[in-house]
Amino acid sequence: MLTIHADSRGRAFAVRGEWIEAVGSPERLAAAYPRARVREWPGILTSGFVNLHGNELLEEAYHPDPREADTLGTEPLTGDVLAALTLDSARWGASARRGVQRMLAHGTVAAACEPLRNRAVRDAVRRTGLGIVGRLGRPGGVPSLDPCASGLPLDLPPEREAGSAARFAVFDVRDAAELAERGSGTCVATVVAGRLVFRRR
Structure with a gap:
């Protein structure tokens, strides 16, 4: 089953199995995949x-x-x-x-x-x-x-795009600068190999 993960900043990933099939706005992906399950998250989608x-x-x-x-x-x-x-x-x-x-x-x-x-x-x-x-x-x-x-420069995998492994995280922040300031305790969801492996309750 295909799942669309959408953040509140206008970005979304369409995930099928262990892969990201498409990247775009939530509206565009919802129109392209009308039968997909949609998960909406506060904050920003990142590569984790x-x-x-x-x-x-x-x-x-x-x-x-x-x-x-x-x-x-x-x-x-x-x-x-x-x-x-x-x-x-x-x-x-x-x-x-x-x-x-x-x-x-x-x-x-x-x-x-x-x-x-x-x-x-x-x-x-x-x-x-x-x-x-x-x-x-x-x-x-x-x-x-x-x-x-950790006191070290943040190490992020390459930005997710169509064809990338479905391995990413969502943080309840406005942008990367706020993430660096507030820390990764702002994580609301983590996806590994297409599976939702963490979700903040």
């Missing part, structure tokens, strides 16, 4: 983020289960706190899945990683559909689920 700290956030941090919040809190655990935890493969895999979900909630569609060494993390990430791009060495900056808070 590449989070440059994939290794640091997925296999060098533990994302507590909500049931652990009373003892471990809700923020990713690193350093000495992480070293004090006893984590088997099942807990590492579950942590990676939660980490990916938190990335998706910030409009991240891909993570930059050196090869993931932890097999449980690698398998969990692969199953989520999050894109992985290679990197050489540490990127600097501060690892953050919010790419806007």
Whole structure:
């Protein structure tokens, strides 16, 4: 089934399966595809983020289960706190899945990683559909689920066009400048491989 994703700034993507079939105004795409399902979002459609700290956030941090919040809190655990935890493969895999979900909630569609060494993390990430791009060495900056808070230039994939992979995000802001100022917590939806994988309630 074809779905039209339309923002409030006059831009829309027609998505069929894992691909963007057409890009244009909501009105033009609705006329071209009258039987399509239409999803209207506040803000701007973007290509989403590449989070440059994939290794640091997925296999060098533990994302507590909500049931652990009373003892471990809700923020990713690193350093000495992480070293004090006893984590088997099942807990590492579950942590990676939660980490990916938190990335998706910030409009991240891909993570930059050196090869993931932890097999449980690698398998969990692969199953989520999050894109992985290679990197050489540490990127600097501060690892953050919010790419806007890392202190590094924002890394956005190429602009989406007809024939592009259906991998994008929507942020409830007026433009890219407001997105950089307010951060990726303004994400209202993330689409990966044509699937809506995050939607702000």
